Amino acid sequence: MTGRRWPVPPVDHLVYAVPDVPAGVAEMEARLGVSFSPGGSHPGLGTRNALLRLGDGVYMEVVGPDPEQPTPPDGLWLADGGPVLPALVTWASPSSDLKSQAAGPARGLLGPMRSMSRRNDDGSVLSWTLTMPVRPLPRAGIVPFFIDWGDSVHPSAALPDAGVRLTGLVARHPEPVAVAGELAALGVEMHVERGEPGLRATLQRRDGTRILL
Secondary structure (H helix, E strand, C coil), X not given: CCXXXXXXXXXXXXXXXXXXXXXXXXXXXXXXXXXXXXXXXXCCCCEEEEEEXXXXXXXXXXXXXXXXXXXXXXXXXXHCCCXXXXXEEEEEEECCCHHHHHCCCCHXXXXXXXXXXXXXXXXXXXXEEEECCCCCCHHHHCCCEEEECXXXXXXXXXCCCCCCEEEEEEEXXXXXXXXXXXXXXXXXXXXXXXXXXXXXXXXXXXXXXXXXX
């Protein structure tokens, strides 16, 4: 493809999965030249994360196993049949009407609705509702899951601005027309190129450096 810049789809956050959170965060900090903020633990899922603000209402999470939790009996969803980690495995899109989306024409691509919460390192509690990512991740993670933060303040608002912005998110798939149609049925307009399945995010720093994930 050419260097054309496609419109960024409605992104709540990117999910960058790693086999070890401290090591994954260190690698990403060195790559981006910024510091991540501690996130928190996801009780019952066996994972925890660290966060980086990518603009207003947008962030990236580095997520991986939480050594203080047992691994769930059915394993960690982020590592089930997906790419070799670390990798940008999927993404979340914001929604204010999860029930309608979960019951819509592309409902087979979305998992059940689930309300969740986690305790931040400062002791505060963050709550949200989402369509749980199904396994294996639909279309290799190209199809997002949807999230509604309800009355909680969006996590990006509490994160320091490190000067990194999400300026692009495109997908690759052997069947780009079909995948683009599935996304459109979910209300998501996203450019899908022909190629091996996956996502490509473009991040830009204040100094103009562009980094692809």
